[in-house]
Amino acid sequence: AGDAEAGKAKSAVCAACHGAEGISAMDIYPNLAGQKEAYLVAQLKHFRDGERQNPIMAPMAKPLSDQDIEDLAAYYSGL
């Protein structure tokens, strides 16, 4: 299971586009705050594994472990 505190610590790079509190500053980037945890896990894995292709998210997700992904999802779903 994800650890929201650990996720927060890993979220600095995410904040550049998705906002410090998970509300994006740009209309083309999705808000993450309060998004469904299982959806966030699935999408991060899809970006990492290439099932969902996006030139910005692919290199972001590439180095993430399953635990990293669960932690990030726990953090953002709880905002």
Place this chain on the structure above:
Amino acid sequence: AGDAEAGKAKSAVCAACHGAEGISAMDIYPNLAGQKEAYLVAQLKHFRDGERQNPIMAPMAKPLSDQDIEDLAAYYSGL
């Protein structure tokens, strides 16, 4: 530009998974309420055009016109 009232009228089929008010009842389906309008437009077009592949969303998005997509995005981003 999208018409939120028209989008609401077109959103009945979306509500089955994404909730009557854009808050999904299932953890694997994303909330749409308050999501960024341009992001919603982009993703619906990607589902329609096959750039983002998903077996549930592909047939949902297939028949949508650009105007339909803009209307739906206006509706959900405003919830």
